[in-house]
Amino acid sequence: xxxxxxxxxxxxxxxxxxxxxxxxxxxxxxxxxxxxxxxxxxxxxxxxxxxxxxxxxxxxxxxxxxxxxxxxxxxxxxxxxxxxxxxxxxxxxxxxxxxxxxxxxxxxxxxxxxxxxxxxxxxxxxxxxxxxxxxxxxxxxxxxxxxxxxxxxxxxxxxxxxxxxxxxxxxxxxxxxxxxxxxxxxxxxxxxxxxxxxxxxxxxxxxxxxxxxxxxxxxxxxxxxxxxxxxxxxxxxxxxxxxxxxxxxxxxxxxxxxxxxxxxxxxxxxxxxxxxxxxxxxxxxxxxxxxxxxxxxxxxxxxxxxxxxxxxxxxxxxxxxxxxxxxxxxxxxxxxxxxxxxxxxxxxxxxxxxxxxxxxxxxxxxxxxxxxxxxxxxxxxxxxxxxxxxxxxxxxxxxxxxxxxxxxxxxxxxxxxxxxxxxxxxxxxxxxxxxxxxxxxxxxxxxxxxxxxxxxxxxxxxxxxxxxxxxxxxxxxxxxxxxxxxxxxxxxxxxxxxxxxxxxxxxxxxxxxxxxxxxxxxxxxxxxxxxxxxxxxxxxxxxxxxxxxxxxxxxxxxxxxxxxxxxxxxxxxxxxxxxxxxxx
Amino acid sequence: xxxxxxxxxxxxxxxxxxxxxxxxxxxxxxxxxxxxxxxxxxxxxxxxxxxxxxxxxxxxxxxxxxxxxxxxxxxxxxxxxxxxxxxxxxxxxxxxxxxxxxxxxxxxxxxxxxxxxxxxxxxxxxxxxxxxxxxxxxxxxxxxxxxxxxxxxxxxxxxxxxxxxxxxxxxxxxxxxxxxxxxxxxxxxxxxxxxxxxxxxxxxxxxxxxxxxxxxxxxxxxxxxxxxxxxxxxxxxxxxxxxxxxxxxxxxxxxxxxxxxxxxxxxxxxxxxxxxxxxxxxxxxxxxxxxxxxxxxxxxxxxxxxxxxxxxxxxxxxxxxxxxxxxxxxxxxxxx
Numbered sequence: 001x002x003x004x005x006x007x008x009x010x011x012x013x014x015x016x017x018x019x020x021x022x023x024x025x026x027x028x029x030x031x032x033x034x035x036x037x038x039x040x041x042x043x044x045x046x047x048x049x050x051x052x053x054x055x056x057x058x059x060x061x062x063x064x065x066x067x068x069x070x071x072x073x074x075x076x077x078x079x080x081x082x083x084x085x086x087x088x089x090x091x092x093x094x095x096x097x098x099x100x101x102x103x104x105x106x107x108x109x110x111x112x113x114x115x116x117x118x119x120x121x122x123x124x125x126x127x128x129x130x131x132x133x134x135x136x137x138x139x140x141x142x143x144x145x146x147x148x149x150x151x152x153x154x155x156x157x158x159x160x161x162x163x164x165x166x167x168x169x170x171x172x173x174x175x176x177x178x179x180x181x182x183x184x185x186x187x188x189x190x191x192x193x194x195x196x197x198x199x200x201x202x203x204x205x206x207x208x209x210x211x212x213x214x215x216x217x218x219x220x221x222x223x224x225x226x227x228x229x230x231x232x233x234x235x236x237x238x239x240x241x242x243x244x245x246x247x248x249x250x251x252x253x254x255x256x257x258x259x260x261x262x263x264x265x266x267x268x269x270x271x272x273x274x275x276x277x278x279x280x281x282x283x284x285x286x287x288x289x290x291x292x293x294x295x296x297x298x299x300x301x302x303x304x305x306x307x308x309x310x311x312x313x314x315x316x317x318x319x320x321x322x323x324x325x326x327x328x329x330x331x332x333x334x335x336x337x338x339x340x341x342x343x344x345x346x347x348x349x350x351x352x353x354x355x356x357x358x359x360x361x362x363x364x365x366x367x368x369x370x371x372x373x374x375x376x377x378x379x380x381x382x383x384x385x386x387x388x389x390x391x392x393x394x395x396x397x398x399x400x401x402x403x404x405x406x407x408x409x410x411x412x413x414x415x416x417x418x419x420x421x422x423x424x425x426x427x428x429x430x431x432x433x434x435x436x437x438x439x440x441x442x443x444x445x446x447x448x449x450x451x452x453x454x455x456x457x458x459x460x461x462x463x464x465x466x467x468x469x470x471x472x473x474x475x476x477x478x479x480x481x482x483x484x485x486x487x488x489x490x491x492x493x494x495x496x497x498x499x500x501x502x503x504x505x506x507x508x509x510x511x512x513x514x515x516x517x518x519x520x521x522x523x524x525x526x527x528x529x530x531x532x533x534x535x536x537x538x539x540x541x542x543x544x545x546x547x548x549x550x551x552x553x554x555x556x557x558x559x560x561x562x563x564x565x566x567x568x569x570x571x572x573x574x575x576x577x578x579x580x581x582x583x584x
Numbered sequence: 585x586x587x588x589x590x591x592x593x594x595x596x597x598x599x600x601x602x603x604x605x606x607x608x609x610x611x612x613x614x615x616x617x618x619x620x621x622x623x624x625x626x627x628x629x630x631x632x633x634x635x636x637x638x639x640x641x642x643x644x645x646x647x648x649x650x651x652x653x654x655x656x657x658x659x660x661x662x663x664x665x666x667x668x669x670x671x672x673x674x675x676x677x678x679x680x681x682x683x684x685x686x687x688x689x690x691x692x693x694x695x696x697x698x699x700x701x702x703x704x705x706x707x708x709x710x711x712x713x714x715x716x717x718x719x720x721x722x723x724x725x726x727x728x729x730x731x732x733x734x735x736x737x738x739x740x741x742x743x744x745x746x747x748x749x750x751x752x753x754x755x756x757x758x759x760x761x762x763x764x765x766x767x768x769x770x771x772x773x774x775x776x777x778x779x780x781x782x783x784x785x786x787x788x789x790x791x792x793x794x795x796x797x798x799x800x801x802x803x804x805x806x807x808x809x810x811x812x813x814x815x816x817x818x819x820x821x822x823x824x825x826x827x828x829x830x831x832x833x834x835x836x837x838x839x840x841x842x843x844x845x846x847x848x849x850x851x852x853x854x855x856x857x858x859x860x861x862x863x864x865x866x867x868x869x870x871x872x873x874x875x876x877x878x879x880x881x882x883x884x885x886x887x888x889x890x891x892x893x894x895x896x897x898x899x900x901x902x903x904x905x906x907x908x909x910x911x912x913x914x915x916x917x918x919x920x
Binding site for chain 1: 671672673674687688689690699758759762770772868874875878881882
């Protein structure tokens, strides 16, 4: 999943530790229960627990959503946000601690039932759940929702698992041909039962169904295609008041047809939720501390100035959390534009990990990473260092880099383009740190910044753009789509995951060893054996110098005192937006 | 006077046509001359990285393979008669005056401009009032008290004002006036008709930041103009006739000084109405400038083209008003 996400084993460790502390000292229950406001309390427990209704919840972001069409989103914060106005077959449990990364039924009555050796998955949906206009949600609406994800020309941003996994070869989506019977990937048995038909067995299908918004029901008659994201039909606790205005914002109001009895994962506390887009990141921080904005939507933490202010002021610090956010900020090295592995090794050797670590805010900003998979992933091993040292003091190995350049046939270095998200100061600082460290061995980086809203789709996420602009490196963050090696590594390393837009395999890795292991692992039933193969893939990516590891992100999140029901959600790697309330 | 206005109006229409042709050429002819293909141009229209079929459809839709004159004809026709756009999943009507359709935001460009216009107009109008009052008053007083402490101090502040960009004074204002001292509310645009008091309060800081820059400039211009004018023969004559000093200064001195200031004011106003980009960016106000900037950042060609034309329209209109005001201020213009 793009951007802010998931908890880690270190956070899991924190849960265990806090359990112990609570048992010894009594007081707040921080084991996934509730807690009073204190530093890092929200990382593992609900802070300011309250069921008080009313008020206006104010959310802001510096850029804008990719889309508000739940099927057309891949950013974790967008998926988190869509839960306010949409429901899907399965979803992450709305609980603090590691429980939050577990998939639970949402519209479904229960998790999917596998059949035909894992090639079919059957879901029964709850009866009586309604859209905002009072119409009942039926199985055909979910089939339609899945079918429309097959038209990547219209829904360009979302994940592409369904097109990869479902047995619907040749289907082009329902926009050009509205006859849904031609879509064979999902069968509607009756109004409340649907069966997903896969090309091959896939053990983690509940996770595929639940981690994104691609099973959020869409009434076919109201689907406006590319414009649907301006006013998606609500099935959740809130609905849109008018159209969302790109780069400005919009307002959510209560959906009177949402039934809390059918939905244990969401609350409907504030009267309204106002979303403002295009507010400068530093201004958002100021307003968070003043309490006039409640939520920084991207959820990746405050900027450098606010971080210092918060960490040095005990009163502010008590309202902050510093969890391992679950995603790994790394540098993909494009294997098409820099095809020689020795040239890529030179980049990794010369990189100043210390400067890159500082760019992310030092200890408060993250941990120096070793493996590609972050610690949260089940079965992940720490891994060994290839060509670089996971050390906060490592400033690069210039001699080894020069040797690699000689082997690459470019002893004086070479030039390439590095892209970054211009509205993310940490990424800009990382790119600048890398530019300086690589210059020591003659590798010249031309830095180019692009807005977050387009970066992962049209710049780094577009192989055509990468080829045209000769992009060699980029800043990137990835968190597991779900909590296994498959959920983390497959989208960023399998050749089958390379897509025209929204491409997460930014290094465009097409390595026969890695590809072979992906083909092998889907046939393995034992999770431990699968984890072993995932770790081998992880090591191979580093050996091929296709990814320069950087930091496992820690976010410094700030929660205004007027915000209630705040907790770090392991599934999304930021606060859970679906259960918040406000006081005053 | 009516003939004078009609003459200027016709000139303005002609000028807009020329500007639209030049703008169109800049966006379509120059890139083609520089080697940009019709596919590349289509991609800019499509916004997000499209597939080959989408590019072909857009090329056909906009006639990007056709001669530039035909393309320009279609563009002007859309402005005059409106157009219909096929998004691939539905058809969207864009009534006249249609400045194009953004496939990125999925909205007609004119709708976006109209939505953002009140914000930019509010910023510009408020700041203009402030800088005119402050700039001209200080300029006149400085000229009349040439060499005094007031003059020297005012000109020093003016020099600082000219030197300090809005993004500096604006951020400083936000940090201290809003967030530290809480003297002014946060900058959130509220419509004038929605809540006039909040509209005023929330825009006061952007006005001050923008006006500080321009007031400094206008103070220096006014001072220089007044110093020159007050030494003219007709001023001496006015004084010799026994007119009160206030009348000499305001009616004769200032009036003569205003002509060049009005010229610059027209241009400044037009430019800012086309988008006070830095002010809007500094204060996160989603006006026309931000719209244009977002269009540039996202290679959203229709938005950039529409915003450019609209900015040109404002400059032409502002100059038209200035031309008319010349006639009011200086009778020689009327009679020429």
